[in-house]
Amino acid sequence: METSALRRHLDLEYTRLRAVLPAHDDLTSISVPSCPGWSLADLVQHVGEVYLHKVDCIRLNTRPLQEPDLSGLDPVQVLERGFALLDDCFDKHPPHDPAWTWFPPEQNVAFWIRRMAHETAVHRFDAELAVHTPTEIEAGLAEDGIDEVLTAMLVTDIEPHEYTAGRAPIEVRVPGRSWFVNFEPESLRISTEGRAATTIHGPASDLELWLYNRTRGEKLKFTGDLMGVGVLRDLMTEATK
Structure with missing residues (x-):
């Protein structure tokens, strides 16, 4: 799939993930059946941290060694900040720009656009499953x-x-x-x-x-x-x- 299409899918899947999160419920009380031991808060925090990690993979062009400072942020805020920074990073760096990845054949931004599109789609499904509204991934x-x-x-x-x-x-x-x-x-x-x-x-x-x-x-x-x-x-x- 073309990188531009993957970027569009990433945006759509993030929007769907964010929209499915209950506005007034305690996310720590909602379990995620497809991720044993995780609450919906854990899932949301994880996705946000993954986004922030990929920003550093691109910004530093080396494997990040430090954790971001997330003090004072709840899981939804971590998710929103992570995606905002990731989206901005993908806007500023064309797909062919260098980036550290764990996959030796592809050391570029395009790898992370693809990876984040699929990471988000699968975890969007997880979130929907947690609130009992699972839908398929586009074919x-x-x-x-x-x-x-x-x-x-x-x-x-x-x-x-x-x-x-x-x-x-x-x-x-x-x-x-x-x-x-x-x-x-x-x-x-x-x-x-x-x-x-x-x-x-x-x-x-x-x-x-x-x-x-x-x-x-x-x-x-x-x-x-x-x-x-x-x-x-x-x-x-x-x-x-």
């Missing part, structure tokens, strides 16, 4: 999110000792597009073609949320070697912590 954004979580997060975060090398590939598929998870000795590798022993397929939003361990995949289909479903689920849980 095009979800498809891009599947690509990002597999090609960047899964491949980067999972080490060879965490899986069995040589295991038959697992296919993740939405209408018109597939990703194959290949278990190679040096690292996991994602390809667009292959022969899979396990296939997991369905609508893009449901598949992305399943990969993020947000749903049980009620609308997905699992075929072939079903042990592969558990293997990928466990790896994705580790990669998306």
Whole structure:
């Protein structure tokens, strides 16, 4: 997906996240089913802190080592400040500008625009789930999110000792597009073609949320070697912590 489209999605998903927060309720009393142990206040604080961290990744062009001073701010204020500074940062820095990221192939602002669009979409779903109004992620954004979580997060975060090398590939598929998870000795590798022993397929939003361990995949289909479903689920849980 083009970076300009991802930026628009980020703005929309943040607006939806902010709008779903109850105005007069104590957010600490509302639990988030998809984030065990978190209240809605914890979720909101987390998203705001993530935004502020990415601002420093771009501003400093190195891994930030200091926590921002958030004294006197409640979670909603942290969220609002974080997004305002992030939005301003993305306005001032074009996508090709350098920025520190944890993904070596992409050390630029565009990486963080994409990452924050998907971070916000998934946590918007979490917030909606907490107040019992969950809605899907737009199909095009979800498809891009599947690509990002597999090609960047899964491949980067999972080490060879965490899986069995040589295991038959697992296919993740939405209408018109597939990703194959290949278990190679040096690292996991994602390809667009292959022969899979396990296939997991369905609508893009449901598949992305399943990969993020947000749903049980009620609308997905699992075929072939079903042990592969558990293997990928466990790896994705580790990669998306």
